[in-house]
Amino acid sequence: MQPIELQHAYRLLNHGPTVLVGSCHAGRANVMAAAWAMPLDFDTPKIAVVIDKATLTRELIDASGVLSLNVPCVAMKDQVMAAGGMSGKNHPDKLARCEITTHAAANTGVPLVEGCIAQLECRVLPATAHVAGPHDLILAEVIAAWADERVFRAGHWHFEDAAPELRSLHHVAGGHFYAIGEPVSALPVANA
Amino acid sequence: MQPIELQHAYRLLNHGPTVLVGSCHAGRANVMAAAWAMPLDFDTPKIAVVIDKATLTRELIDASGVLSLNVPCVAMKDQVMAAGGMSGKNHPDKLARCEITTHAAANTGVPLVEGCIAQLECRVLPATAHVAGPHDLILAEVIAAWADERVFRAGHWHFEDAAPELRSLHHVAGGHFYAIGEPVSALPVANA
Numbered sequence: 001m002q003p004i005e006l007q008h009a010y011r012l013l014n015h016g017p018t019v020l021v022g023s024c025h026a027g028r029a030n031v032m033a034a035a036w037a038m039p040l041d042f043d044t045p046k047i048a049v050v051i052d053k054a055t056l057t058r059e060l061i062d063a064s065g066v067l068s069l070n071v072p073c074v075a076m077k078d079q080v081m082a083a084g085g086m087s088g089k090n091h092p093d094k095l096a097r098c099e100i101t102t103h104a105a106a107n108t109g110v111p112l113v114e115g116c117i118a119q120l121e122c123r124v125l126p127a128t129a130h131v132a133g134p135h136d137l138i139l140a141e142v143i144a145a146w147a148d149e150r151v152f153r154a155g156h157w158h159f160e161d162a163a164p165e166l167r168s169l170h171h172v173a174g175g176h177f178y179a180i181g182e183p184v185s186a187l188p189v190a191n192a
Numbered sequence: 193m194q195p196i197e198l199q200h201a202y203r204l205l206n207h208g209p210t211v212l213v214g215s216c217h218a219g220r221a222n223v224m225a226a227a228w229a230m231p232l233d234f235d236t237p238k239i240a241v242v243i244d245k246a247t248l249t250r251e252l253i254d255a256s257g258v259l260s261l262n263v264p265c266v267a268m269k270d271q272v273m274a275a276g277g278m279s280g281k282n283h284p285d286k287l288a289r290c291e292i293t294t295h296a297a298a299n300t301g302v303p304l305v306e307g308c309i310a311q312l313e314c315r316v317l318p319a320t321a322h323v324a325g326p327h328d329l330i331l332a333e334v335i336a337a338w339a340d341e342r343v344f345r346a347g348h349w350h351f352e353d354a355a356p357e358l359r360s361l362h363h364v365a366g367g368h369f370y371a372i373g374e375p376v377s378a379l380p381v382a383n384a
Contacts, residue, residue, distance in 0.1 A: 016208010081378030170207035181373025186273030
C-alpha cells in the first residue's frame, strides 16, 4: 500500500465501489460492509456513508469520531459478504469469523482492513450531529489514504493492467456483486 | 422502460453508477452528470446526491424541489461527458449540444433522460434545507422509478445477458470511466 495525495482521495470512491467500514472504541474494533458510500468534497476531501443506527459500527463511530473506508477486491468477496451479514453485536469474534485482519492507522488508531486495494482514514465532521438526525448518514473528512499500487498509480485506477482478483466489488443485493469492468473513454468536450 | 417496484429502487444505484441529474423550473430544463450519488434508504426509498451550489441544476432543484437521477450506459459516454463538462448557465441550448433528449415525468414534470437504463423521479426532502448548509448534499425521496428490462428484470441487474453498450458507467476522472463488469457471487453467511 502506498500513501495517496489527499486531493486524489475522492478517486478511490468515485466509481462507486462497495466498502468495508472500520471502527473502534475503548478496545473494541469492528468491520462491516456498506454499499452506500460516496465522495462529498474534493479538497479537503470528505466522504458520506450510510450506517444504520442499530449497528455496532455506528455505536463505535459515534463514540470515537473516527472511521475507515476500505475498498475490497474480488479476492475478498466472501469476507465482504460475511462482514455484511454478521453483526459484531452478536459475535464479539466477528473479525476472526470473517477472516478479516486489520492494523491500526497511525493518526487515529482506526482499523484499516488488510487485503483491500484502497484505505481511507476518516474523522467525522462536527456537522454530522444534526445531519444524522432523521437519516443514517455520516459525513467525514479524509485525513489519510492509501492504495495498492498494482491497481492505483499516479492518481488513477489501472484495473485493466492487473489480476482480475484485484478489481473492486459493486454490490447489487443478497451477495450478488459485479466486479468493475473495462475502461471507457469519452470524447473531450468542445467549447464547454 | 418498465416501472420498478419502489422497494427495489435502491438497487438501481446500489452498484455505484455515475448518473445524469435532470432538473427543471419555470420552463427551463437542464441535465448534468454526477458521480457522487447513492441510496440513502430502502423503503420509502431515498437518495443522496452531491450537486455544486454554483450549477444551474442546483438552482433549478432548489426552486422546484424535484429532480431525476438517470443511469446512463456505455452507448451514452460522450453525452455524459458533454453533460458533465458544459454548463447550462453558459449554454441555454446545452441539451441540444449534448444530444440529450428527455421527456417529462408524470408526477412532477421533471425531465427523464432517454437512452438511460434506469430513471428515478425524486422529490427533495424538507430536511435538506439544513443538511445542505455547509455541504452540497441533496437528499430526496424516490417517488417513481423505471428501468430498461433488457438489463434490469425481476428486481435485479442482468448486465451479463445484454449488449456491452448497455452497461452502466462508473467515472474515475477526466472522461475516463469503467463499465460495470462481470458478476461475482459470494458464499452465503453461516450462523449470522
